[in-house]
Amino acid sequence: MIQGWSAVYYREALLMRRRGLKMLATMCVSPLLYLLAFGWGLGQVEGMGGHAGLSYLQFLVPGLAAMSSMTQAWSVAGEINVARFYWRIFDEIQSAPVAPGGYVLGEVLAGMTRGLLASVLTVLLGALFGVHPWCGPVFWLALMLNSFFFASLAVGLAMLIKSHADQAMLTSFVITPMAFLGGTFFPVERLPDWAQGLLLCLPLTHASRAARAAATGAELPLTSLGLLLAAGFAAFLFAVRRVARAKD
Amino acid sequence: MIVLDGIAKSYGPRKALAGVDLHVRAGELFAYLGPNGAGKTTTIRILTGLTLPDGGRALVGGVDVAAEPTQAKALCGVVAQAVNLDQDLTVAENMEVHGRLFCMPKQLRRSRTAESLERLEMSDRSASLVRELSGGQRRRVMIARALMHEPRVLFLDEPTVGLDPTIRRKLWTVMKRIREGGTTIFLTTHYIEEAEFLADRVAFLHGGAVAALGTPQELMAGLGAWAVDALNGEGMQTDYFQHRDEAQAFGSGLPGPFTLRRVNLEDVFHRVTGRKLA
Numbered sequence: 001m002i003q004g005w006s007a008v009y010y011r012e013a014l015l016m017r018r019r020g021l022k023m024l025a026t027m028c029v030s031p032l033l034y035l036l037a038f039g040w041g042l043g044q045v046e047g048m049g050g051h052a053g054l055s056y057l058q059f060l061v062p063g064l065a066a067m068s069s070m071t072q073a074w075s076v077a078g079e080i081n082v083a084r085f086y087w088r089i090f091d092e093i094q095s096a097p098v099a100p101g102g103y104v105l106g107e108v109l110a111g112m113t114r115g116l117l118a119s120v121l122t123v124l125l126g127a128l129f130g131v132h133p134w135c136g137p138v139f140w141l142a143l144m145l146n147s148f149f150f151a152s153l154a155v156g157l158a159m160l161i162k163s164h165a166d167q168a169m170l171t172s173f174v175i176t177p178m179a180f181l182g183g184t185f186f187p188v189e190r191l192p193d194w195a196q197g198l199l200l201c202l203p204l205t206h207a208s209r210a211a212r213a214a215a216t217g218a219e220l221p222l223t224s225l226g227l228l229l230a231a232g233f234a235a236f237l238f239a240v241r242r243v244a245r246a247k248d
Numbered sequence: 249m250i251v252l253d254g255i256a257k258s259y260g261p262r263k264a265l266a267g268v269d270l271h272v273r274a275g276e277l278f279a280y281l282g283p284n285g286a287g288k289t290t291t292i293r294i295l296t297g298l299t300l301p302d303g304g305r306a307l308v309g310g311v312d313v314a315a316e317p318t319q320a321k322a323l324c325g326v327v328a329q330a331v332n333l334d335q336d337l338t339v340a341e342n343m344e345v346h347g348r349l350f351c352m353p354k355q356l357r358r359s360r361t362a363e364s365l366e367r368l369e370m371s372d373r374s375a376s377l378v379r380e381l382s383g384g385q386r387r388r389v390m391i392a393r394a395l396m397h398e399p400r401v402l403f404l405d406e407p408t409v410g411l412d413p414t415i416r417r418k419l420w421t422v423m424k425r426i427r428e429g430g431t432t433i434f435l436t437t438h439y440i441e442e443a444e445f446l447a448d449r450v451a452f453l454h455g456g457a458v459a460a461l462g463t464p465q466e467l468m469a470g471l472g473a474w475a476v477d478a479l480n481g482e483g484m485q486t487d488y489f490q491h492r493d494e495a496q497a498f499g500s501g502l503p504g505p506f507t508l509r510r511v512n513l514e515d516v517f518h519r520v521t522g523r524k525l526a
Contacts, residue, residue, distance in 0.1 A: 018336050
């Protein structure tokens with residue numbers, strides 16, 4: 001059922017190692033800009049306080065870590081896209097005795113690795129800005145579940161798209177709005193009920209909530225963790241079905 | 249070793265394959281010829297589990313490809329038409345990934361990597377990034393990679409397209425050696441001389457079905473041994489003769505210039521389909 005997963009992950013790991021510092025530097029760019037613009041810049045404006053006794057930077061860093069885990073886990077879709085349409089590596093993998101579940105597991109683990117690496121870098125950047133969140137096991141669990149969901153979704157949707165342009169469109173319509181609306185930059189609780197209801201449908205809102213609660217010692221939103229887990233498994237199964245059908 | 253039984257495939261309104269029936273014997277080097285867009289690659293994709301047929305059955309080594317794709321794929325090595333190596337990885341890393349995809353144990357991966365690269369005279373480039381290799385070297389790496397897990401059937405989809413004649417002839421020698429080792433080879437090409445030189449048997453694909461099948465000698469013997477090409481009012485006309493003298497006499501009797509040459513598979517294809525191969 002998952003035959004070949006380690007080979008798929010090994011290939012991605014080799015590529016990550018080859019790109020090494022370049023990849024890590026790229027992962028730092030967005031969080032650094034957000035910390036400068038939103039945390040350091042806008043955060044100093046009067047009235048731009050944080051939430052529940054936190055400074056805005058303290059509020060922002062766990063949310064940024066969640067957002068980074070999402071965007072980097074999602075980036076596996078772009079890699080698959082290039083492997084399918086440009087380098088044709090996907091055909092090489094598909095013509096090997098690799099089970100669809102094995103392919104998905106290998107790619108999802110690669111996405112999670114990227115997601116968690118990006119989160120670690122975001123936390124380290126936060127430390128440079130004087131924010132030292134409590135990054136215990138639940139904090140990382142929330143980010144792992146978040147990257148599991150987004151990497152699985154990325155693999156599944158990568159099988160549906162037909163071109164690089166489709167990929168860019170998906171990112172614009174799914175990931176970018178989620179990054180700005182999923183509780184990264186402002187507390188969802190301050191919005192009207194109807195808006196809260198909508199934003200609670202976004203997986204990133206739950207990841208931000210759980211990561212922030214774990215980082216600041218607040219009560220853990222177990223429902224958010226449970227929802228992320230359930231959504232992750234649903235996305236994983238969706239990806240396996242799509243890969244099994246990814247034939248002409 | 250390979251059975252195609254009424255294989256059909258359409259892409260929208262276009263019929264790529266309209267009921268292909270074919271049996272390829274074990275240990276045979278089988279050439280599958282047809283012009284661009286005839287359905288050669290589609291056939292290989294169906295046989296290697298990359299494309300689902302609309303109808304019919306494809307078997308490799310007795311295994312139904314659609315019903316048991318993982319088992320069927322384990323028997324096959326594929327050299328695709330497009331270069332599908334990881335450009336950012338070295339030759340050895342590409343081989344390592346392939347060995348892992350075929351669940352080969354570590355020791356075997358190492359020894360087979362060395363053997364396969366040696367066989368294709370690529371050992372000295374094992375640590376090179378693929379992006380640093382020439383087109384011919386990339387092709388050789390792809391063949392080495394496809395042979396690494398010792399497949400029973402090797403699919404070569406236009407392996408020499410775009411290569412210069414010297415490299416192409418080098419690869420022909422490689423293919424001959426692989427066949428002598430007992431591997432069944434299914435080769436698609438539109439280079440007539442490649443099929444004539446290499447193939448035990450040849451099939452012509454036309455209109456989505458097999459239009460002619462046989463050894464190159466059988467197919468050509470049906471036409472004769474000599475051909476005379478000459479221009480007439482409607483274009484190029486070719487006439488066929490058993491004996492050179494006959495052909496020479498016919499050509500000499502024509503009002504304009506003519507070319508006397510041996511019959512080749514292109515003539516067979518033209519006679520069967522009314523079209524040119526390339």
